[in-house]
Amino acid sequence: MILFLGTKPGKTSSQVLSDIPCPYCQINNTLTATSHSTYFHVFWISLFKISNFTEIRCSHCKKVYYEKEFTPAMQQQLKEQTKLPK
DSSP states (O other): OOOOEEEEEOOOEEEEETTOOOTTTOOTTOEEEEEEEEEEEETTEEEEEEEEEEEEEETTTOOEEEGGGOOHHHHHHHHHHHHSOO
């Protein structure tokens, strides 16, 4: 019997962080948070999530911030936006 096991990327979601300046270039309203997830699959059917990470990119200076580099303001706004019903 042949089993097809592996990982595959899930859906990515993006959200704009408003009224937060980029720590590098100090321009407001240029930060976009993108969440990526990876799933384990059997026969291309997703079973469970393996990992999830978020990065924030500035559209002005193109700097990318990873989760360890988030400022408290970035973390707070991400928490608030995930609590809102969609």
